[in-house]
Amino acid sequence: MKAVEIRDFWWRYPSRREWTLKGIDLNVQEREILGIIGPSSAGKTTLCLCISGVAFRITRGEHKGVLKVFGLEVPSTSITELSQHVSLVLQDPDVQFVTMRVFDEVAFALENSGLPRDEILERVREALEFTGMMEYANKPPHELSGGQKQRVALAAAIARRPSLLIVDEATSDLDPVGKREVFEVVERLRDAYRLTAIIVDHNSDDLTKFADRIIVLNEGKVAREGDPRSVFSKVEELTPFGIRIPQVAMLLAKAGFVDGAIPLTVDEALKVLRPLEHRIAVSESLDNGAEVRLPSAQFVDTWYEYEDGTIAIRGLNLKIMEGDFMAVVGPNGSGKTTMAKLLTGLLKPSRGIVLVEGLDTRNTSPSKLATIVGYVFQNPDHQLVCDTVREEVSLPLKFLRLNSEEIEKRVEWVLEAVGLKGLEDEAPYFLSKGERQRLALATVLVVKPRLLIVDEPTTGQDERGSRRVMDVLTELNKTGVTVVIITHDMRLVCEYAKRVAVLNRGQLIAEGPPKTVFSKHLDDLDKIGLDAPPLAKIMSKLAGRPAFTLNEVIIHR
Amino acid sequence: MSKSKVKTFLAYLDSSNPLLRLHPFVKVLALLVFNLVAWLVEAPYPLLAYLLALVFLYPFLRVSMRNLIRALPYLLLVAQAVTLGYLVGSKIPGSVVYFSLPWGTYVSDRTLMFMASVMLRISCMVLGSTLVFISLRDVDLVYGFKSVGLPFAAAFTVNLSMRFSMLFMEDYARIRDAMVLKGAHLDSGGLVERARLTSLMGVPLMVLALKRMQDLSYVLELRGFPPKGKRTYVYEFVWRPVDAIAAAILLILLFSTVALRLTGFLSFPGWPFL
Numbered sequence: 001m002k003a004v005e006i007r008d009f010w011w012r013y014p015s016r017r018e019w020t021l022k023g024i025d026l027n028v029q030e031r032e033i034l035g036i037i038g039p040s041s042a043g044k045t046t047l048c049l050c051i052s053g054v055a056f057r058i059t060r061g062e063h064k065g066v067l068k069v070f071g072l073e074v075p076s077t078s079i080t081e082l083s084q085h086v087s088l089v090l091q092d093p094d095v096q097f098v099t100m101r102v103f104d105e106v107a108f109a110l111e112n113s114g115l116p117r118d119e120i121l122e123r124v125r126e127a128l129e130f131t132g133m134m135e136y137a138n139k140p141p142h143e144l145s146g147g148q149k150q151r152v153a154l155a156a157a158i159a160r161r162p163s164l165l166i167v168d169e170a171t172s173d174l175d176p177v178g179k180r181e182v183f184e185v186v187e188r189l190r191d192a193y194r195l196t197a198i199i200v201d202h203n204s205d206d207l208t209k210f211a212d213r214i215i216v217l218n219e220g221k222v223a224r225e226g227d228p229r230s231v232f233s234k235v236e237e238l239t240p241f242g243i244r245i246p247q248v249a250m251l252l253a254k255a256g257f258v259d260g261a262i263p264l265t266v267d268e269a270l271k272v273l274r275p276l277e278h279r280i281a282v283s284e285s286l287d288n289g290a291e292v293r294l295p296s297a298q299f300v301d302t303w304y305e306y307e308d309g310t311i312a313i314r315g316l317n318l319k320i321m322e323g324d325f326m327a328v329v330g331p332n333g334s335g336k337t338t339m340a341k342l343l344t345g346l347l348k349p350s351r352g353i354v355l356v357e358g359l360d361t362r363n364t365s366p367s368k369l370a371t372i373v374g375y376v377f378q379n380p381d382h383q384l385v386c387d388t389v390r391e392e393v394s395l396p397l398k399f400l401r402l403n404s405e406e407i408e409k410r411v412e413w414v415l416e417a418v419g420l421k422g423l424e425d426e427a428p429y430f431l432s433k434g435e436r437q438r439l440a441l442a443t444v445l446v447v448k449p450r451l452l453i454v455d456e457p458t459t460g461q462d463e464r465g466s467r468r469v470m471d472v473l474t475e476l477n478k479t480g481v482t483v484v485i486i487t488h489d490m491r492l493v494c495e496y497a498k499r500v501a502v503l504n505r506g507q508l509i510a511e512g513p514p515k516t517v518f519s520k521h522l523d524d525l526d527k528i529g530l531d532a533p534p535l536a537k538i539m540s541k542l543a544g545r546p547a548f549t550l551n552e553v554i555i556h557r
Numbered sequence: 558m559s560k561s562k563v564k565t566f567l568a569y570l571d572s573s574n575p576l577l578r579l580h581p582f583v584k585v586l587a588l589l590v591f592n593l594v595a596w597l598v599e600a601p602y603p604l605l606a607y608l609l610a611l612v613f614l615y616p617f618l619r620v621s622m623r624n625l626i627r628a629l630p631y632l633l634l635v636a637q638a639v640t641l642g643y644l645v646g647s648k649i650p651g652s653v654v655y656f657s658l659p660w661g662t663y664v665s666d667r668t669l670m671f672m673a674s675v676m677l678r679i680s681c682m683v684l685g686s687t688l689v690f691i692s693l694r695d696v697d698l699v700y701g702f703k704s705v706g707l708p709f710a711a712a713f714t715v716n717l718s719m720r721f722s723m724l725f726m727e728d729y730a731r732i733r734d735a736m737v738l739k740g741a742h743l744d745s746g747g748l749v750e751r752a753r754l755t756s757l758m759g760v761p762l763m764v765l766a767l768k769r770m771q772d773l774s775y776v777l778e779l780r781g782f783p784p785k786g787k788r789t790y791v792y793e794f795v796w797r798p799v800d801a802i803a804a805a806i807l808l809i810l811l812f813s814t815v816a817l818r819l820t821g822f823l824s825f826p827g828w829p830f831l
């Protein structure tokens with residue numbers, strides 16, 4: 001039976017001239033897991049909103065063609081009726097929370113549907129266990145970390161046991177193992193309750209292992225469609241779309257496997273590549289140029305406890321060196337953002353000391369530290385306050401009382417650096433999410449901070465957008481700026497960071513150059529929910545040491 | 558290191574706090590009674606006694622006095638507005654007139670007394686409501702209103718408006734942090750400059766609030782709200798003797814206030830003034 005039937009479907013938002021979706025033809029069978037990938041602005045979220053019926057309800061855009069979910073004509077069916085079959089999980093979990101307790105959040109829809117109390121309790125327990133959120137059942141959802149919030153939103157969706165689950169980039173903030181666990185839960189629900197799932201994700205490394213079928217959406221059209229092995233066997237054809245291609249597929253392409261059903265998991269790749277083992281090596285590259293200098297910032301036996309009693313940082317001792325490019329990684333709720341806020345002076349340590357260029361943050365105001373430390377928030381919307389892009393970028397310079405010539409010079413430089421040149425007179429809130437993220441980065445860069453902290457710089461960005469942001473940060477780092485990024489994206493960590501600090505439950509469990517950390521602590525990382533990128537894993541087994549980029553892999557012909 | 562804590566609308570309470578175990582009906586009743594009593598009492602000395610009683614309730618109910626201090630800036634703001642209003646715009650006769658203004662208003666000894674009463678009344682309302690909201694979770698509000706006969710959809714809407722005002726405050730705090738990290742001096746400098754910087758924050762606040770409102774409408778629909786048929790309630794609040802005692806005390810307080818007010822005991826001395 002068809003769960004979703006889409007025939008020559010077109011969609012246009014009321015304010016746009018261009019159609020966002022252009023003649024989509026797509027069928028999703030019952031119990032199928034469909035993965036959707038594509039660059040930013042390809043129409044992925046619009047497609048999800050249309051299938052769930054939300055697009056017709058909130059935007060009243062123009063549409064043509066056929067769109068049915070379990071036989072119901074979506075445009076003419078109420079959301080309430082569709083919601084009996086469909087659960088939609090959005091990327092931003094904050095907008096989805098309607099209660100003050102994780103338990104209540106998961107139970108809310110079940111209570112509304114009038115299920116017996118015992119069944120509600122059973123389903124809530126099961127959903128919280130599936131998503132690893134049982135120990136947070138009494139916490140307020142809006143006070144959890146980004147990844148934990150996404151887990152709660154997913155728990156609330158799966159507790160309803162919908163016939164169709166739509167997950168729109170709702171795993172972007174999850175740690176690697178958390179993401180894998182969510183996909184495993186979807187698989188289990190498919191088997192147990194005949195679930196059909198549509199999952200949108202930029203990270204194809206994980207998605208390809210679980211999806212039965214992948215579609216590549218580009219400029220509102222289905223550009224590629226098929227089972228993951230065949231779609232990703234043509235790496236060169238996919239590169240122009242600017243999507244993230246699984247590392248295994250890229251490695252296999254480099255090794256000469258260009259057609260047919262290619263392997264997509266580490267184990268499968270190892271089987272295929274074992275016969276070539278003697279011809280594969282990893283180049284002697286340095287660890288992204290790690291150098292030892294003076295400490296820019298330092299945590300000395302630092303502790304931080306939140307008002308609700310959560311101890312987010314426990315006895316942290318860490319030095320961030322001048323000119324360093326440090327990645328702070330850790331599972332959801334490990335204290336990464338708290339650590340960053342301690343550096344900015346927004347939070348003061350409950351115990352211990354945080355020093356920034358020798359200044360004790362306990363006695364220094366955040367606005368004074370702002371001349372040294374720049375902090376880019378996860379959500380750009382909290383950082384944008386002006387009517388135009390130019391005013392937005394100029395504002396921090398006006399606080400510094402710089403002359404207009406200097407302000408003009410810096411604004412030109414920073415907009416060029418982040419790729420927003422030409423948008424000076426646009427209103428920040430009408431920019432795309434990726435552009436807003438880069439604008440938020442620009443408002444911090446323009447001050448030329450000596451220590452720059454960026455919280456999840458690439459969340460929700462496609463491969464092209466991610467690379468652009470990371471390249472900007474790399475260029476800055478080359479000029480001597482110390483960069484600290486907080487991320488779950490291990491591929492970026494491996495490719496860009498000079499050093500990695502691994503946090504777990506507020507404690508530092510490993511620290512050092514990425515190659516050292518990923519070689520010596522592979523098992524520790526696995527245990528706490530972090531996963532080395534597939535390429536690093538494969539090359540560790542084949543060549544005895546990890547490779548972080550394809551350029552490091554040498555295949556002798 | 559720490560006891561487990563429960564998040565309420567205004568604070569974190571130790572999970573062992575007796576206020577958390579009170580029946581939601583009692584909490585909603587307390588909210589009503591604390592405010593009604595403050596509204597009914599006009600005489601300054603009884604109001605002062607009521608205020609002191611409310612302050613005493615904080616330590617008695619194991620609620621941190623820090624929460625009282627949090628309310629002080631708002632009270633000071635209200636006090637300034639009330640003072641200004643009575644100093645420039647009242648005509649309450651008294652035994653002594655301290656000064657008159659060209660537009661016909663004047664300030665007498667009774668003006669000052671009445672002004673003090675109004676401030677005391679507002680303080681009582683703020684302190685009483687704060688005390689209730691410190692112990693109030695969203696489920697209390699929904700179940701409390703439901704127990705007095707309000708339909709679930711209406712009770713939940715009241716709860717949502719409370720919750721969203723909290724989120725609004727949290728957004729404000731985040732945007733303020735972002736401004737501070739851009740180098741804005743929001744706690745120092747001239748009043749005009751601070752007002753200008755604060756007004757800048759209105760833009761993202763409005764954008765976020767509008768976005769939340771739009772998203773919320775369909776998020777609720779997607780989750781089956783309002784329920785079409787019979788709704789299940791997972792919480793089962795049991796009416797205990799302590800709830801009955803608390804409700805009785807509150808009702809006695811309310812009815813005795815009404816009775817005393819009718820006898821004129823709690824009226825402002827000399828009212829009506831003409």
